[in-house]
Amino acid sequence: MLNDQALDILFRSARTQNGFIDKPVSDAQLRALYELMKWGPTTMNSQPGRLVFLRSKAGKEKLAPALSPGNLDKTMKAPVTAIIAYDLRFYENLPRTFPNNPNAKSAFEGEAKAAHVQTTALRNGSLQGAYLILAARALGLDCGPMSGFDNAKVDAAFFPDGRIKSNFLCNLGYGDPSKVFPRNPRLAFDEACTLA
Amino acid sequence: MLNDQALDILFRSARTQNGFIDKPVSDAQLRALYELMKWGPTTMNSQPGRLVFLRSKAGKEKLAPALSPGNLDKTMKAPVTAIIAYDLRFYENLPRTFPNNPNAKSAFEGEAKAAHVQTTALRNGSLQGAYLILAARALGLDCGPMSGFDNAKVDAAFFPDGRIKSNFLCNLGYGDPSKVFPRNPRLAFDEACTLA
Numbered sequence: 057m058l059n060d061q062a063l064d065i066l067f068r069s070a071r072t073q074n075g076f077i078d079k080p081v082s083d084a085q086l087r088a089l090y091e092l093m094k095w096g097p098t099t100m101n102s103q104p105g106r107l108v109f110l111r112s113k114a115g116k117e118k119l120a121p122a123l124s125p126g127n128l129d130k131t132m133k134a135p136v137t138a139i140i141a142y143d144l145r146f147y148e149n150l151p152r153t154f155p156n157n158p159n160a161k162s163a164f165e166g167e168a169k170a171a172h173v174q175t176t177a178l179r180n181g182s183l184q185g186a187y188l189i190l191a192a193r194a195l196g197l198d199c200g201p202m203s204g205f206d207n208a209k210v211d212a213a214f215f216p217d218g219r220i221k222s223n224f225l226c227n228l229g230y231g232d233p234s235k236v237f238p239r240n241p242r243l244a245f246d247e248a249c250t251l252a
Numbered sequence: 253m254l255n256d257q258a259l260d261i262l263f264r265s266a267r268t269q270n271g272f273i274d275k276p277v278s279d280a281q282l283r284a285l286y287e288l289m290k291w292g293p294t295t296m297n298s299q300p301g302r303l304v305f306l307r308s309k310a311g312k313e314k315l316a317p318a319l320s321p322g323n324l325d326k327t328m329k330a331p332v333t334a335i336i337a338y339d340l341r342f343y344e345n346l347p348r349t350f351p352n353n354p355n356a357k358s359a360f361e362g363e364a365k366a367a368h369v370q371t372t373a374l375r376n377g378s379l380q381g382a383y384l385i386l387a388a389r390a391l392g393l394d395c396g397p398m399s400g401f402d403n404a405k406v407d408a409a410f411f412p413d414g415r416i417k418s419n420f421l422c423n424l425g426y427g428d429p430s431k432v433f434p435r436n437p438r439l440a441f442d443e444a445c446t447l448a
Contacts, residue, residue, distance in 0.1 A: 057392035062258045066390060067291040067383075083447060090445050094438040095263040096382065099399040099420075101436040107445045115448040153437055176399070178371070179378045179419065186292065186382030187263075194262060196253035203295040203372070223375065224295075240297040241349055242290040249286050249303045251279060252311040 062194075070193050073200040073227065074130050075235030081111075081135045081197065081228055089191055096187035098180040100154045104146035105184030106220055108139040109228075119225075122209035127202050127225075130235075134200065134227035139214060140188065141222045142181030144173055181223050189226065198231035258390075266389050269396040269423065270326050271431030277307075277331045277393065277424055285387055285424075292383035294376040296350045300342035301380030302416055304335040305424075315421075318405035323398050323421075326431075330396065330423035335410060336384065337418045338377030340369055377419050385422065394427035 058066075086109050098104070110116055116132055119139070123131055131137050147164035154160045164173050189199045202225045210222040254262075282305050294300070306312055312328055315335070319327055327333050343360035350356045360369050385395045398421045406418040 058254070058258050058261060058390040062254050063288060063390060065254060066262075067288050067387065070291065072293050086445070086447065087441055090441045092259060092263050094444070095266065097268050097385065097395070097397050101438075103439050103444065105444065109445065109447050112448060149439065153439070155436070156433070175374070178374055179399070182375045182378035183382040183385075186379040187386070189293065189379075190383070190386050191263065194254040194259060199293070201293050203375070237352070240351070242297075243299050243345065243349070245283055245286050248290070248299065248301065249282070249305065251282065251305050252308060 066190055066193050070198075071231070071236045071239065073198045073229070073231035073236065075232035076134050076198070076200075076227065076229035077232050079135070079230045085195065085197070086136065089188065089195060089197070092195065093184065093187040093191040096184060098183060099176055100150060100157070100160050102146050102150065102176065102180055103153060103184070104142040104177040105181045105188075106141040106143050107188070108141065108214060110137045110139065111135065118213050119210065122206045122213065124204035127204045130200065131202070131225070131227055135229035136227070138188065138226045138228060139210060139222055140181065140185040140224050140226060141215065141220050142177040143220050144177055145219055146177055147173065177221070178223065185223060185226070192226075192228055197228050200227035200231075201225070202227070262386055262389050266394075267427070267432045267435065269394045269425070269427035269432065271428040272330050272394070272396075272423065272425035273428050275331070275426045281391065281393070282332065285384065285391060285393070288391065289380065289383040289387040292380060294379060295372055296346060296353070296356050298342050298346065298372065298376055299349060299380070300338040300340075300373040301377045301384075302337045302339050303384070304337065304410060306333045306335065307331065314409050315406065318402045318409065320400035323400045326396065327398070327421070327423055331425035332423070334384065334422045334424060335406060335418055336377065336381040336420050336422060337411065337416050338373040339416050340373055341415055342373055342376075343369065373417070374419065381419060381422070388422075388424055393424050396423035396427075397421070398423070
């Protein structure tokens, strides 16, 4: 079991950041982040998640037209903005990543399976997005995840071949506590959970 | 930043469990699990995730007909099986859970928004499912997440009114190391990530 300080860093004290101090995030940190989050479980080890880490001015400017007004300024200023996306052809890797079942790939092939592919990719790509958020916090980074953007514009700008789809965005860096909003309430146990 | 032992517990040494030792999981542990995972971020604090913690024989038997053969025995024997689900009417809580934007609820209302509701619920319900997995590990529990079941059968048995949809299942308990499978390979950084 983790100690209280670790539980605070991961969950209890962690907050969505709306601004970051002027302290860079290195390539080595982004690689360490992936090397940690990659271990999180996915359906049949399918790993549909794909990440684009934007740090350059050119990369940020390519993203800018897709952002909602409230997310524009903070994203342009963040040390890193990750596009969390998923690969709709994730199943092509299954013979290598899930050799246990030689028929795994065929469960996703063909037009009739397109909805199953989409659901599996969104479900597991989102799990991997959450692994990224918690792995970043575990490594001492702060996160600012966002859904407020135009997915179609991001896909057209970054993934024009249609194989990869954007899921959500996450700014990464060292948070500026003065920019954090008051915390909103969570549902009570009995609203979200049932014991049966 | 968390220490190496904590990173191992969360990610590097954690494994999907296929069997559990005979040691119960208490109601207090399930409540502590929710009180930790609930802090994970969701779009507009929407919190669509819903959890059913099955411990009773009757609860398990209600689930059994929906399970794929490979998941049946281990799930019947697990101390707890969580149904991770999402509420398609999550947005009704937004006036209370996201008071920052009084119009948040209207972004999801009406037939024309049904696809947006579904995507938002699956995305964020999956994020919350990943928070559950990592919170459980942080609290000393082991997880056996599964997608191998018939969602429609689970929904008919547990959520007949159509408002709540099953996402995935997760057995919880104290893992039996002798039942763990060999670890399958993860994608390399350069296969999953781009620096831009």
